[in-house]
Amino acid sequence: MADSPLLSWQLRGADPVAFQVEVGGVWSSGRVTDPAAISARYAGPPLRPGTRYDWQVTLWDRDGTPGTARSWFETGLDTWSAAWIAADPDAVEHVDPPTEGDLALRDHGLLPCPQLRRAFHARSRVAAARLHISAKGLYAATVNGHRAGDGRLTPGWTDYRRRIQYQTLDVTRWIAEGENVLGVTLADGWWSGYVGFDPRRPGYHYGRFPELIAELHLTYADGSAEVVGTDDAWRVGHGHVRYADLLKGECHDLRAATPGWDRPGFDDAGWRPVVVTGRDHTRLAASPDEPVRAVREIAPAAVTRLGPAAHLVDFGQNLAGRLRLALPELRPGTRVVIRHAETLDGAGRLDTANLRTADATDVLVSAGPATVFEPDFTYHGFRYAEISGVADLGEVSAVVLHSDTAWAGTFECSDPEVNRLQRNIEWGQRGNFVSVPTDCPQRDERLGWMADAQVFLPAACFNADVAAFFAKWLRDVRDAQTPDGGFPNVAPRLSGVAEEGAPGWADAGVLVPWQLYRVYGDPAFLDVDSMAAWVDFVHRHNPDLIWRARTGPHYADWLAPGPATPRDLLATAFFHRSADLTARAAGVHGRTADEERLRRLAGDIRTAFIKTFAPAPGRLAGDTQTGYLLALAFGLLPPEWVAPAARRLAELVEEHGPQTGFLGVNLLCPVLSAHGRADLAHALLRRTDPPSWLHQVRNGATTVWERWDGKGAPSMNSFNHYAFGSIGAWLYGGVAGIGQAPGSVAYRELVIRPLPGDLSWARASYESARGRIAVSWERAEGAFHLAVTVPPGSTATVHLPDGQTHHVPSGDHLFRSTQET
Template sequence: MSALPYGLRCDHRTTPLGVSGFPLLSWRLRGADPVSFQVEVDGVWSSGRVTDPAAVGTRYDGPPLRPGTRYDWQVTLWGRDGVPGTARSWFETGLDAWSAAWIAADPDAVEHVDPPTEGELALPDHGLLPCPQLRRAFHTRSPVTAARLHISAKGLYEAAVNGHRAGDGLLTPGWTDYRKRIQYQTMDVTRWITEGENVLGVTLADGWWSGYVGFDPRRPGYHYGRFPELIAELHLTYADGSAEVVGTDATWRVAPGHVRYADLLKGECHDLRAATPGWDRPGFDDSAWRPVVVTGHDHTLLAPAPDEPVRRMRRIAPVAVTRLGPATHLADFGQNLAGRLRLTMPEAEPGTTVTIRHAETLDGAGRLDTANLRTADATDVLVSAGPATVFEPGFTYHGFRYAEISGTAEPVEVSAVVLHSDMSWTGAFECSDPEINRLWRNIEWGQRGNFVSVPTDCPQRDERLGWMADAQVFLPTACFNADVAAFFAKWLRDVRDAQTPDGGFPNVAPRLSGVAEEGAPGWADAGVLVPWHLYQVYGDPAFLDVDSMAAWVDLVHRHNPDLIWRARTGPHYADWLAPGPATPRELLATAFFHRSADLTARAAAVHGRTADAERLRRLAEDIGTAFIKTFLQGPGRLVGDTQTGYLLALAFGLLPPEQTAPAARRLAELVERHGPQTGFLGVGLLCPVLSEHGRADLAHALLRRTDPPSWLHQVRNGATTVWERWDGAGAPSMNSFNHYAFGSIGAWLYGGVAGIGQAPDSVAWRELVIRPLPGDLTWARASYESVRGRIAVSWKRAGGAFDLAVTVPPGATATVHLPDGQTHHVPSGDHLFRSTQET
């Protein structure tokens, strides 16, 4: 059998447009183990034949790539049989220079299109302006062979060429700190260009730029700017080889359209009576429209988007629609999700207003419970112009399971449109317990609902921020579930953009003024923990920005020379939402200080920075010594005597060997006595640490527990995503029902129950460790499309035997541990094992 490459990717994407720099070209493996590889890029570069059986990628190392150019590339693998296996793909580079101007509607000259302010048709406007429609007509002189639209906005944009939507991305260009970096997208719009007159039309909305974001009442909106702006260049290539650029400039025209307002938190209103049919097509008379204003020519912050955009990922029909009144219906979609409604509105009297409100739960009377939305209105409005129409908002999304539709007595066709950043799903898990399977689906849906441009904490209330602790504790689960390499490559840029000149990471990224800007232990440390885990999973050293990581560690060190982290702890959220005794804050902080120093030392070693690696390694050792001296009270006992304290000390290797077993026993005693008492920072370590120290039985007991606090308590109470709080109780305003931090148990379902793991020093799944922990389950199976190739484990018990099937991808080896103590070292391929007794 030959070695065969598949799943080719460029900078962690399949066939991206807008690539810059020197991209990583990677592939997955099937068939035989490779011995060597060769990558060739369109005649401009070849890696030569490289002997490396572990390789799953290489970085382009040729001459600088030309801007705006498509490159075909291929990888060839050779196995021991000497027979080559080849796969091909392509990518396109982005712009090296812009010529277009930033343009906008003059906010002081906007003609408001307002429904009545009084009476039954009155609507709130939240102080939001109508969404401007901007258009430019242009003529092509001969047939066009290629057309690429490079486009971005301060705010959100939706573009069309001759009435055809350009691209399928939503909420573009995505959220960044626009003061540091503004992403642009590149789209192939060749098929929409005709000979003669053409029109490029764009609708803008406030989005994160100038709309409502976060929960700070002192600054609810306008975090970055006052009104949205557009920049775009349409590059045309003619059949004769000549080129032309149609860019944003003062010749564009603008007018308000039918989108009266659009906001991520407040919702969106379409007044179809103000629609301008054909405005984005040739032949439209825009003489009554106003000229745009040119707001600037600065292109320095523009950068190609490194990730896939948010897209419509699926549509869900309601499981029930209940009539609440003569003109009010309640739709239940059976699943808490992030997205919006799409409804077919029948013909109605002009001015008929349909209002759609969203919520995650119902109150005792069967009505929407919106207490946890806080200032997020999550309300969309349609004002009919008369004819039947299909309505779907374009510039907002909501977190909901239920939607109340009021204003029409006629039944409407309705579905929920699920939105999230586009990423391929790589993991699957299933076992003999249906409730655990429901838990896994809840975790999956929590990830879908919170990976919307950035990894948010929740999709429903007036927050939806990139909280860094939530991201770092959930990351191991996220990496199993989906290929999140490109998604987190983008977010790590947000994290580094948010870093202060003295090295401080914040608590949320992108940085948002007024939201606990100075980083807390376990939150700011995500600036180190996330890159390291991504490197281990995907094998790309580019994730490791050693300067950024070291700057954070050195900041903490400067302010805490005695190596106990007491100063510069920001708001210090501690072990957020832990139901048990509080873990001493200095212990928790110092444990993360050690972890960040240790991982930064390893990152420096990966990049060959020996002096930095040695300095940081010694610092980590010294922090560990200070930790033991300060917090170890006696044999296996830590100050505070909390589950999270022991979990951090054991997981981060802070205890001397003779103290490890006593500390693990004390952890087990606390868990047996109280159940889980961990918050956000401890929960992801709970089952893995217990398993590692011989108490997989106790980890399984926690997994199967149904009394609160527990995962299955949520399942038995109807959860379809993971809750913010263990028991779903507490202040209504701080009670999200889609909050994935406690879903970090998902990594243990893959790695503990099913048994898929890699050795501590393994990178990119080169050395697998397969160690299923069956507990009292009768079967389980999991698969994972790793960066190297497919990994699969399936086991079952029958008639006193334990049967295990394992798939190891090419270029990897596996150490397989059976429950009866047998150990097998196996190469790539499919393997079957049986044991007749379990220890």
């Protein structure tokens, strides 16, 4: 992504014909005639670091009437003076917990979380204070005892060997004249804690212990400035957080608490000096996305007493987060243990088999007084929690955590079970968008699997504004790309975990940027050099254009319940798709030579695909649903072979139900609909026998499962896995009918084509990059009624089920037909 800020706006009211952007008196775009514009890239002189800039956009409509909107942004740091600091791990003074008996703590050798503090003096009134802060690991910062910022699990996960994000927090209101204290607690997080499932390297993927860097920039009322940074003047001690790990859980021993440690007046003479570990600032980068936040709390749906001091809490919803538990006064040393799980076993107790080595257990050791316990440096995937060690539960709630992407879409219809499916898809997105798009939030994995992300992305874009979230993740993807162009299977890259990219997984490095460009309209998503390097990598190792070499672990059509799609067919289809989309990306950027070269390559791959895998019209090698879906969706067949291939696909679906895995499922209903079989797509949607989406719903699912039927080896059975939830894109785009023309970006040219099936009504809305899109239809009084909202600056082609077509401008429109075909 470009470094210059993208200044964007969403439209309301009349269609614009021109715009002008002005930034803080330093740059103006001048009046630009562009009815399609919804953003402008800053192109003025270099911006000063650490500076707030006011900006405004003026839009003119056809009548010459202007309208103005205003906003602001702040720039980050260009240079750092602070040092990286840490607690000396070899000088940790443990307050060792018991190793046997009821109070034993299973700490896995994890170290206590260090508390770092720095007292400083503000000589007069402070007009502004900005805390720029990051960590190798996780941090929670306070200023005079007040939590700085509302982010959780900060600074987020990146490949720290390449890039470390920092946040900028406004802490002005907490700074007082005189003595002040910066306090920071550190935890291992993804940096040095347990991550993934590799038993040979369960932790220490990036480093051995967490480190901190921070600069507090003070601007006094008289205009003078001061910087308080991390250096050897900081002091470190240990308090009540005895360990914290994303997979294992977190332990608070309140007997070891140090009240007031992050406030003025605390005596830190017994604390140790920190260790300065380095001054390398080259990897620091400002966060481009919203952080993980605690976005809501959920009350229990049911509480069951398991014994005199044990309770089972059902929150009625599978989610990612942790518990907040109000505890009464307890005997000092009392150990309260919270275990988490997605499901129950046959005896009504927690079923933790699918967690593998993720203990997902939080512990509090009481100091006596009543308290509220909530972990700070961990999260779990769960619906159920077992709380032991306390006879009478106080208030308990589940705190939901996810990257705070603004919700953008709504969908509902006349079938309550389909509505539950949509809610399951939404909750799967929430639970797996935690700094990176993970596969699952519960077991010892939680990795940024690239196939899952690319398959689900169209649905994710309808549900929420994920532009910034995926802009950040695309940096992780590019950071993971090898010098010879190869993408891995997970991003951020994790050593030892499926490093060489598989077909459909590594291709996310091309498919994801293209989808984001289509939805949000920003060409900066398209890094043509990175995309072309991947295509050339595959080509270099497969000069005959059939992708058989360098396929990595080749997961094929993962978890497909039917016959296996030939691996080289599947791989070659994605090779063509990546070449084709990269050619289009080159065209967007005006790189004509690259576009022509890659178009020729895509055409040659298509020819090789037909020769190798299409022995006769309407037939493909392997004769699988996914094979036909890929060939039809990616345009791999001669025009005269398309109809017979679509008929064969429909025959297979009618005979067997869905037999697709991760790489075919997102295409299933869209391709059937595009080839005249919306009836069959609706039949799949409403199907209740396994494999089906509603089978999960009828069996109590509140998120989408990893496997169609929820069965299989317990160690490979996640109940919160969003890949099969990719059907959500068809709910918006097929059932409701919100789509855009092939050459359109950011919904400039809408195509509204509702596919009602046997539903009696449906409605959807979507806050697009351009403005609000809404569709609502119903069958009533023998007619089909359709209401459409087209955002300013857009047009729409509306297709009614009876074959009528209408071309309409922006605004609200009503349509009625009395006959459906």
